[in-house]
Amino acid sequence: MKAAKNSLEMRYSLLPYLYTLFYLAEATGDTVVRPLFFEFPKDNNSYGPHSESQFMWGSGFMIIPVIEEGKTKVNAYFPAGRWYPYSVHESIKPIESKGEFLTLDAPIGKINTAIRGGTVVPILPPKATTTLMRRENFTVLVALDSNDKASGLLYWDDGDSIDTIEKGEYSLISFDVHSVRQVLKFNF
Numbered sequence: 001m002k003a004a005k006n007s008l009e010m011r012y013s014l015l016p017y018l019y020t021l022f023y024l025a026e027a028t029g030d031t032v033v034r035p036l037f038f039e040f041p042k043d044n045n046s047y048g049p050h051s052e053s054q055f056m057w058g059s060g061f062m063i064i065p066v067i068e069e070g071k072t073k074v075n076a077y078f079p080a081g082r083w084y085p086y087s088v089h090e091s092i093k094p095i096e097s098k099g100e101f102l103t104l105d106a107p108i109g110k111i112n113t114a115i116r117g118g119t120v121v122p123i124l125p126p127k128a129t130t131t132l133m134r135r136e137n138f139t140v141l142v143a144l145d146s147n148d149k150a151s152g153l154l155y156w157d158d159g160d161s162i163d164t165i166e167k168g169e170y171s172l173i174s175f176d177v178h179s180v181r182q183v184l185k186f187n188f
Contacts, residue, residue, distance in 0.1 A: 003109040010086075010111060012126035014061070016138060016154055020122070021058045023155035023172075026165060033057060040079040043099055050077040060119030060143075060152065061086070064104065064112040074106045082117030084143045096146075118145035120152025120175040134159055142177050150177045 011018075024030040031038065034056045036046035054064050054077060062083070064076040078097035085092040094117065095102065104112045115121055121141045127133045142150045157170035164170045 006109050007111060009126045010113070012130075012133065013123045014057075014121070015130065015133065016122040016124055016156065017061065018057065020153050020155040023165070023170075024058075024153070030058075036062075036077070036079065043079050045077050045099060045101075046079060060116045060121060062114045062116065064114070066106045072105065072107050074104050074112060075101055076104050076112060077101050078114070082144070082146055083114040084117065086113040086115050094143075115141065115143040117143050118150050119143045120150050120177065122152070122154040130159065140175065142175075144177070148178070151175055 018032070021030070021032045025032050035051040036054055036056060037043070037051050039056055039059055040046040053067050054062060056062050062078075064074055066072075066074050078095055078100060080097055080099040083095040083097060085095070095114070106112055121143065123139050123141060124133045125136050125139075127136065138154070140152075140154075144150050152175045154173040154175070155170060156173070157164040161167075161169060
């Protein structure tokens, strides 16, 4: 029960990010879910077994699931760059990777995920329904890269209407962050 609750809480908190990815898929033909090698084609470790188990949501969010029964650790591959382990409830120190494998704890009920440095991820507090979530303020997670920069998008519409893209009845907010010395968290 705890595993399902944690998974749903994480997924619901990321609905604004996923909603934006689905908008981009509709508007540009981009992929929502992609293997590591789509983002890191020159990195040989992004091919093979890790591309079959780890995957990306868009270009900025990596999911590292346990795919073997009974395992409580996972051997995760972090492509070169800065990665921020994602948690709905806490800030965690970033991982500065040169393209390396790390063993992560993966007890039942935890899904290891990481935000790629250079990414802005809009989230909402998880609620029982998406209608209730739409009444909440957004939190914008800014995951800075090694140059202290990050960018991202937020697509948002009323959540009910059909053909909002065709009718232009939506908001598309672009985030571009430069020269900051810490991870930022904004609410709006």
